[in-house]
Structure formats: C-alpha cells, structure tokens
Amino acid sequence: MISVLIVTKNRHEALRDISLPSLLIQDYADFEVIIWDASKDDSSAVVVAFFVEKFKERGVTLSFFKAPRSGMTSQRNDGLKKAKGELIFFIDDDCEVSVEGLSGLAECIEQNPGCMGVGLVVQDIPLGLEVQNSAPDWKDKFYSLIGYRRKRKVFLSGSAKGMSAPPGKAQWLSGGSMAFRREVFDSIAFNEKLQTFTPYAMLEDVEFSYRVFKKFKNPLIVAEKGMVIHRPNRKKRIDGTWQRAATFYYNKYILMKITSEEYPVLGTILFLWTFLRLTRKNLQNCGVKATWKGLRMALKQIACDKKECSRI
Numbered sequence: 001m002i003s004v005l006i007v008t009k010n011r012h013e014a015l016r017d018i019s020l021p022s023l024l025i026q027d028y029a030d031f032e033v034i035i036w037d038a039s040k041d042d043s044s045a046v047v048v049a050f051f052v053e054k055f056k057e058r059g060v061t062l063s064f065f066k067a068p069r070s071g072m073t074s075q076r077n078d079g080l081k082k083a084k085g086e087l088i089f090f091i092d093d094d095c096e097v098s099v100e101g102l103s104g105l106a107e108c109i110e111q112n113p114g115c116m117g118v119g120l121v122v123q124d125i126p127l128g129l130e131v132q133n134s135a136p137d138w139k140d141k142f143y144s145l146i147g148y149r150r151k152r153k154v155f156l157s158g159s160a161k162g163m164s165a166p167p168g169k170a171q172w173l174s175g176g177s178m179a180f181r182r183e184v185f186d187s188i189a190f191n192e193k194l195q196t197f198t199p200y201a202m203l204e205d206v207e208f209s210y211r212v213f214k215k216f217k218n219p220l221i222v223a224e225k226g227m228v229i230h231r232p233n234r235k236k237r238i239d240g241t242w243q244r245a246a247t248f249y250y251n252k253y254i255l256m257k258i259t260s261e262e263y264p265v266l267g268t269i270l271f272l273w274t275f276l277r278l279t280r281k282n283l284q285n286c287g288v289k290a291t292w293k294g295l296r297m298a299l300k301q302i303a304c305d306k307k308e309c310s311r312i
Contacts, residue, residue: 002031002102002179003085006093007067007075009199012043014093018231020051022096024058028103031089032061036079038070038199072175072201073190080185089179090205095122096229097177104226105179117180117212117220119173121227122163152222156263157270158256160206169219175205177228184212193254196301197246197294207255214258241286245294248278250301 006019015035023033033055037044048064055062065082067075080088087109091097098104101120108118152162152170160172190208194201213220252274260267282291 001085002028002087002089002106003083004031004033004089004091004102005036005076005079005083006034006091007036007038007072007079008044008093009038009067009070010040010043011093012039012047014231015044016047016050018096019091019093020047020062022098022101023060024051024054025099026097026102027099028106029059030106031102032063032084034079034082035062035064036067036075036082037064038067038075071192071195071199073192073195073204076190076204077192083182086182087179088182088185090175090177091228092176092230094231095176096231098227098229101226101228104223107225108221108223109179109181112221114218115221116184116216116218117173117178117209119170119179119220119222120177121167121222122174122177122230123227124230124232126232152220154206154210154255154259155270156256156260156267157274158252158259158267159274160203160210160255165222167222167224170222171210171213171220172206173209173220173222174228176230178205178209180209180212184216188212188215191254193305194251196250197243197297200247201251202247203251203255207251207258210255211258241290242293242297245282245286245291246297246301247294248282249275249295249298252278253298253302 004023006015008015035044035048045064048062052062063082065079067078069075069078076090087105089102089105097120104120105118109115150162150165151168152160152165152172154160154171162170163174188208188211190204194204194207209220253271256267256271256274279291282294286294
C-alpha cells in the first residue's frame with residue numbers, strides 16, 4: 001500500500017481544486033490519503049468531508065487529522081505516525097498527480113529493491129494551463145551534443161541542482177513528489193530546525209532526501225512513468241520579510257553542513273559564494289533593513305546551535 005500524506009494550512013482551495021481531485025482518478029487502487037491540517041478554521045475539514053465518500057466508492061480511505069503542531073517538517077513527522085503503507089508518498093496541497101502517477105511509483109520501487117526513495121517528474125504550471133512539450137533550450141541541445149545527462153545533484157556549498165533533469169538516478173527529491181520506504185523513518189526524521197523562523201521549512205525536501213541518499217548509499221530515482229504538476233498558489237508560505245531572509249540564510253547553512261561533512265573547510269569556503277548570492281536575492285526581495293535583521297537572527301541561531309553541540 002502507498003500512503004499519500006498531504007500537510008496543509010489555510011489552503012482548502014488547493015485541496016478542493018488540485019490535489020484531491022487528481023488522487024481520486026488514479027489508475028492505481030492500493031493507497032490511502034491522509035490530510036494533516038494546521039488551518040485556523042474548518043474549511044479544509046469541510047473539503048475533505050465532501051471527498052470521503054467519493055474515495056470510499058473507489059475502495060480508498062481518506063482520513064483527516066487536525067495537526068497539534070504547525071510547520072512543514074513537524075506536521076510531516078507527526079502525520080507519518082498514522083500512515084499504514086509500506087511506501088509513504090509526500091505531495092503538497094497544490095500538486096496534481098497524473099493518472100498513472102501512483103502506479104508509476106509502485107512499479108519503480110518494485111523494480112529497484114535497493115532504492116529507498118522515488119519521485120515523479122515535477123512541472124510548474126499555473127492552474128488553468130495545460131502541460132505543453134517545450135522545445136529544448138540551448139543548454140539541452142549542448143548537453144545532448146556532448147552526451148551529458150543532467151541529474152539531480154547536491155553540491156558541497158549546499159546548492160541543489162537538476163530540478164528539470166530527466167527521469168533517472170538522483171541525489172534529492174522534490175517535496176511536492178517524494179516517496180520513501182517505511183523503514184527509512186525508523187532512523188531518519190524531517191529536520192524541524194528548518195522551521196525555526198517560519199513554519200514553511202524551505203529546503204526540507206532536499207535536506208531530508210539527501211540524508212536518505214547518504215545513509216543508504218543508493219541513488220534515489222525519479223520514475224519514468226507519471227508526473228506531478230505543481231499549480232503554484234498565490235498565498236505566501238513565508239510571512240514577514242526578515243523571517244524570509246533569515247530562513248534563506250539559516251536553512252542553506254544547515255544543508256551545507258550536511259553536504260560537506262567529509263570536507264567541512266571546503267564546504268564553508270564554497271558557501272561564501274552561496275552567501276553572496278543569497279544576500280543579493282534577499283536585498284532585492286526583502287530590502288536592506290529586513291536582510292540585515294534576517295542575517296543577524298540567522299547568525300545568532302547558528303551560534304546557539306554550535307553551543308548546543310559543544311555541550312553534547
């Protein structure tokens with residue numbers, strides 16, 4: 001069985017219009033759906049109640065739980081405890097799974113017994129627009145010419161590349177489409193430090209899936225069959241400008257510490273370039289005052305983390 005876990009907060013429209021309708025028409029039946037909701041009202045509960053009987057007619061259980069804690073990583077850690085499947089599939093509330101998506105995951109994990117995590121190709125397409133096959137750009141043409149195949153990779157600096165890479169082996173999976181064998185969670189949990197400054201734990205997908213890749217020493221796989229269409233939601237996931245800046249700095253730093261465990265000095269040096277890029281982006285999006293405060297708060301948290309480590 002596949003357990004589909006959706007954590008959400010104040011976004012009942014996305015559940016109603018995007019994720020739940022797509023799961024209802026899957027060509028695969030051996031799955032359950034769990035909604036773990038941290039909303040301030042009962043709008044999501046009402047939406048789920050409307051869909052319960054529809055899923056039941058297909059022999060699929062749709063369950064709703066009110067989250068005791070708010071935050072992407074804490075909600076996922078808590079919701080996992082209710083999952084019954086041998087494969088846990090995480091999608092966002094604004095993600096639309098193609099009809100053959102779940103069957104594609106099931107086939108991929110069965111064909112690769114040593115693989116601990118699989119995902120689907122993800123495309124960002126606003127609601128109302130259809131999937132279109134875009135012409136290859138100059139990079140694609142160049143890579144094809146030299147025989148290079150792009151992959152999802154994580155670098156020592158904490159940067160993750162390859163979101164648009166074709167199906168195949170990967171070092172990380174997208175949070176809108178990532179599935180892991182149940183035994184992964186016996187020893188690994190989502191990092192709740194990533195939601196220190198905001199409930200939206202930016203980079204939690206890369207950080208978690210890369211730790212799975214490192215621990216089990218086997219590539220993750222993006223399946224050939226199926227896809228997920230991300231329908232970007234206009235509601236902001238990060239409230240506050242300095243919190244946004246702090247999240248960019250702090251979460252990137254956490255990822256860098258994990259990716260450069262074997263080469264900490266080199267990782268720190270390379271992170272300086274990432275830091276400069278982050279600062280430029282924060283100045284553009286948040287302004288000088290918020291960027292400065294975000295940087296100070298991130299550095300303060302990093303210092304606290306180091307003190308905690310020194311006590312252990």
